Amino acid sequence: MHxxxxxxxxxxxxxxxxxxxxxxxxxxxxxxxxxxRVGWTLVELGLRLASAPGPAPAVA
Structure with missing residues (x-):
């Protein structure tokens, strides 16, 4: 066999x-x-909310 x-x-x-x-x-x-499971789901949700871009600040 090879x-x-x-x-x-x-x-x-x-x-x-x-x-x-x-x-x-x-x-x-x-x-x-x-x-x-609920705890990790809340952590994931919090991370998504924290990393979501917010509205652009208004320039006066």
Whole structure:
């Protein structure tokens, strides 16, 4: 077997192992509480309001 083929198979095996590990770690996490989700939503809203351009100042 060519070395390139072996390396490709090794990479695929490694990627599958990483995907499985990631899937298992996300399944093991406890569900996010409603309070946490609401809190982060408020933070995101505040950041959007703070970064939104305001009306142009009137020049007298």
């Amino acid at each position: 070395i390139e083929t072996q390396l490709a198979q090794h990479r695929v095996t490694g990627l599958r192992a990483q995907a499985d590990a990631h899937r298992l770690s996300t399944e093991a996490k406890p569900p996010v509480e409603l309070r946490t």
